[in-house]
Amino acid sequence: MDFAKNLDQIISRIEKARLAYSRHHIVQLIAVSKYASAKQIADLYACGQRAFGENKIQDLQAKSEHLADLPLEWHMLGSLQSNKINKMLALKPFLLHSLHSLALAQEIQARSPYKLKALLQVNVSLEESKSGVRPERTLETYQQIKQTCPLIELQGIMVIGPQTEDTRQIERAFQSAKDIFDKLPQASILSMGMSGDFEIAISYGANMVRIGQALFKEPN
Ligand SMILES: *Cc1c(COP(=O)(O)O)cnc(C)c1O
Secondary structure (H helix, E strand, O other): OOHHHHHHHHHHHHHHHHHHHOOOOOOEEEEEOOOOOHHHHHHHHHOOOOEEEEOOHHHHHHHHHHOOOOOOEEEEOOOOOHHHHHHHHHHOOOEEEEEOOHHHHHHHHHHOOOOEEEEEEEOOOOOOOOOOEOHHHHHHHHHHHHHHOOOEEEEEEEEOOOOOOOHHHHHHHHHHHHHHHHHOOOOOEEEEOOOOOHHHHHHOOOOEEEEOHHHHOOOO
């Protein structure tokens, strides 16, 4: 498995999509390591990748502890149950992408000993199975969190595109995310785009993409 080659390919695809959007646009790549071992993460780090994402607290813990000697930037992506908040806080993730409600924000606020950077997850695909605030409630929830949770530093939003081959449906979801993002006060991060749809996401203004399979899995 040639990670260096995968990484090079992904970086050039991001670069192409970024330039098509705007020469001034910057996109950060989060390597989603949920399919990868600690050894594979270390190999990708040796190729120059520094930001990694996990969606389960126990994996984040195991891998970040195993790789504690490397200056990695860990992103927490998965939905967080309230009984895992303390564990998550102990791991001090660089950015929590999956803050999905005011209630969760307030629980974190009550327990956190430090300021935590986070993104509000918005359910733009309106799929029942996905968590996140509804698009029409986003601005209100975003402001409520800013007002009532001083220990949470909201930096923007995270969305997961709809699970479909229908490009138009994906575009509609990403357009709606971009419209919401543009209305939020002081939001700088639009975390949107995965292996199957990151180029579309960038064409709608994503500036952080979360890519797993395309980096770590062998093509079928
Ligand atoms: C797994 C996951 C990703 C990466 O998905 P791929 O299809 O493997 O690129 C991105 N974001 C979240 C929240 C995930 O759980």
